[in-house]
Each structure stands twice: as structure tokens, then as C-alpha cells.
Amino acid sequence: MPRENEHHDFGSCDRGRCYGRHVSGDRAGLDGRSCVMGVRFVSATANEVLDSRSRPTLAVHLLTAEGRGFSAGVPSGASTGSREAVELRDGDDARYGGQGVLGAVRNVNEPIAELLTSRVFESLEDLDRAMIELDGTDDKSSLGANAIVGVSMAAARAFAAADGTPLWRFLGPADGEPRMPVPHFNVLNGGVHAANDLDFQEFMIAPLGAPSAAEAVRAGSEIYGHLKSLLRERGHEVGLGDEGGFAPEIADPADVLQLVADAIEGAGYTAGRDGVAIALDPASSEFEKDCVYRVAGRDRSSDEMIDYYAELVDRFPIWSIEDGLSERDRDGWRRLTERLGERVQLVGDDLFVTNPAIVRDAIADGIANAALIKVNQIGTVTETLETLAVCREGDYAAMVSHRSGESDDSFIADLAVASACGQIKSGAPARGERIAKYNRLVEIEALRARE
Numbered sequence: 001m002p003r004e005n006e007h008h009d010f011g012s013c014d015r016g017r018c019y020g021r022h023v024s025g026d027r028a029g030l031d032g033r034s035c036v037m038g039v040r041f042v043s044a045t046a047n048e049v050l051d052s053r054s055r056p057t058l059a060v061h062l063l064t065a066e067g068r069g070f071s072a073g074v075p076s077g078a079s080t081g082s083r084e085a086v087e088l089r090d091g092d093d094a095r096y097g098g099q100g101v102l103g104a105v106r107n108v109n110e111p112i113a114e115l116l117t118s119r120v121f122e123s124l125e126d127l128d129r130a131m132i133e134l135d136g137t138d139d140k141s142s143l144g145a146n147a148i149v150g151v152s153m154a155a156a157r158a159f160a161a162a163d164g165t166p167l168w169r170f171l172g173p174a175d176g177e178p179r180m181p182v183p184h185f186n187v188l189n190g191g192v193h194a195a196n197d198l199d200f201q202e203f204m205i206a207p208l209g210a211p212s213a214a215e216a217v218r219a220g221s222e223i224y225g226h227l228k229s230l231l232r233e234r235g236h237e238v239g240l241g242d243e244g245g246f247a248p249e250i251a252d253p254a255d256v257l258q259l260v261a262d263a264i265e266g267a268g269y270t271a272g273r274d275g276v277a278i279a280l281d282p283a284s285s286e287f288e289k290d291c292v293y294r295v296a297g298r299d300r301s302s303d304e305m306i307d308y309y310a311e312l313v314d315r316f317p318i319w320s321i322e323d324g325l326s327e328r329d330r331d332g333w334r335r336l337t338e339r340l341g342e343r344v345q346l347v348g349d350d351l352f353v354t355n356p357a358i359v360r361d362a363i364a365d366g367i368a369n370a371a372l373i374k375v376n377q378i379g380t381v382t383e384t385l386e387t388l389a390v391c392r393e394g395d396y397a398a399m400v401s402h403r404s405g406e407s408d409d410s411f412i413a414d415l416a417v418a419s420a421c422g423q424i425k426s427g428a429p430a431r432g433e434r435i436a437k438y439n440r441l442v443e444i445e446a447l448r449a450r451e
């Protein structure tokens, strides 16, 4: 499978510090500094706040015995996989049309807070396993994945701080080396993320050839700006979708691809793997029924969709396709992987839901060649790191991802750097909740350069 992103380490640095998931004595002494023996939390609280779509989500706050506070904002998807960990919503029509999260907030403030303050936790894994046990279900539907993941993310920050290690290093494997990821900017939105008639959900630009994260962000911004001018010139609207990409009324994915390729070239970049390539997330589970896919008013079978992707890959500088086929079309996925797996990255999102066991099965089955990594799909940071490890061991690529509903939390930028997976997607290079992640990447790059 293609691994263009492997060439795009925007610089690496590892001073052999005591880092990783376990904040315990067994990692002590790599640089002559001992690690703390655990973290004692004195409080865990959550509030109901709004996400980028104006829907309720949770902000979580933890306080340690040393008086240090750690927070996290919980993301939320719209095109969700059926096997994702369950996001708890109140289901009470009087508030936010039943979409409130006061139940999940209560679960943080009461049972989870009681657990967290009951003892010292040796490691993030120790704490995450304890929450999973307290929840007691396979899909985290009792306490809510939204409650658990917020605590897990904030706790990861607490363990990293206790260890004196930046999050972008702490979340990496014990023997790993951080690496800057290539940002994938979603510049044109469709599907359930936009009010237009475009069936494909995401058209991303990936500056694979950029020499640094800062230069990649610059390319993303310049191309985004050029795309806006092109849309205006060609008589389209420039309203935005949920992830900050433009959402014009263009139904044919090939027309959009041409427009994006023109924007890349028009902004002065080379369209292709040496410069700025294109990545697609059709999110096809949303337009598939009984393995029939309806795109721009035309029905296609799985095999016809595979032919269609092959034709698009021939015509345009596409390097990655996510959820090209539906989560219900496993046989189709096998054929898609056989046909295109050597030419492009094939990413499973709805198909894998960041679940280590599901990804392990797919690797054994030869389905797809990469996994999308969304922390709230599985519900704890520990399990997310396990999925990343499964990908590494199985030689599958991985792309760390935001959700379409976001907060300004930049956790995933640190996760992408620490995991060394080489790829991140966080929407358009615009809007606060999206650029929080890209700006954090640039900040991490600068911090590493100063080390």
C-alpha cells in the first residue's frame, strides 16, 4: 500500500525521556529523572456546554491533590458508525429537543467523581479500565462514552503533567518517537455535514510535500482562500458546512474534484503527491441501502462504485479514500481493497469505529489498509492508543481525526504527534474549533525545534 505520508516527518525529536501511558516507577530513570507513582484526584466535574454545531456537549474538569486543574472538551459526530460507543443524550424533548447531556454530566459529577477520588491511580490505563468496569457495558451506554471520554482526555493531561512530559510525547508508545502529521484540510463539505445536494461528505487537501507543519498550514490556508475566489468566479455560493469547508450546490463529485485541483494549482501548488494531494471521505454508509449507492441521482452497485473510484483516482490526484464503501458492505470492501489497495490509502471509519478488536479482524481479513482514529468512537484514550498499536503492528496506516461537532480542545493534535501516525484531519483551515488543532500542531513543531 502507498505510504507517502511516511516521507513527511516534519522533523523528529526524542530525548529519551520517561514518557508513555504509564506514570509509574517502571519507566523511571531513562534520563535519570524519576516518574511519579500515580495521580490522586480530589474532584471531577462536568458542565453542559455548546459544541461547534450549537448542540450540547460536555466540558470536563479534574483537580489533583497538588491543586492542578485539567480540562477536556468532548467531540460529537453526525455520520456515526453503528458500532460506536454510545453517546448519552437525555432524550427529554423539553431541553434541546432531547439532545441535552445532563445525564452524562451527572455521571461525571457523581459515580465517576466518586471512583476518581477513591484512590490513587497508577496510570491512565488503570483509570480508564476502572471507568470501563464501573460502566459495565460493552458500548459504554451506562455512563455514556461522552462522559467517560471527557474524563479520560482530561486525565491524560493530568498524568502527562505529573510525569513532567508534554502530552504530544506522553501519548506515544514507550519505544516510539513523535512525528509531525500531515494535516488533511476538509475544504469542501457535503453529505450530512452540509445542506447541499452533494453526496460525498469530505473533499480534503493534503500537503504531502510540505517541508513542515507550518508550511502545510500555510498551503491549506492559501488554497482555501483560492477556492473561495474560484467558487465566487464560477457563480457558486460560499456558505460553509459543519467542518468549515465550503458547501456549494454542486452534486457531481468529479466537478468538485476538478474545482479543488484547480484551486491547488491556482494557489501556486502542484496538485499531486509531491505537492498537495486530495483525500476523500465519501462517508458512503450515509448513501448506501442494501449495497446500492446513490450518488448524484444515480444508483451504483458496490462493484460499480469500485469502478467509479478507480476512474476518479485515474483522473485526479487522490491519495486517500475513507469509507468508500459502507460499513454494511464487507464483501465490497474486500474487493475494493484488492482493486485499489496498492494505489491509494483506504481508510475505515464507520467500518472500524476505532475499536481495536474490529481493526484486528479487518487486518486478518485484508480489509482496507488504514484506520481513522476518533477518541470518542471507542470512548477512552487507553483503547484509542491500543487501536493505534494494532495498526502499527499490522502495518496499517492510521489517521487521527476530529468530529464534525467539536470544541476548541486541541487534544487530537498532541495525539497525532505522539502516535507518529503521520496524518490528521480536523476540517477546514478556518473556524476556531478546527484551527485550534492546526495551530496546536504548529505550536508543537516550534516547541520541538527549541528542545
Ligand SMILES: C=C(OP(=O)(O)O)C(=O)O
Pocket: 076, 077, 078, 079, 080, 281, 283, 349, 372, 401, 402, 403, 404, 405
Ligand atoms: C469526521 C467525520 O464526521 P463525523 O464526526 O460526523 O462522524 C467523519 O465521518 O470522518
Ligand SMILES: [Mg+2]
Pocket: 281, 283, 322, 323, 349, 350, 372
Ligand atoms: Mg469519516
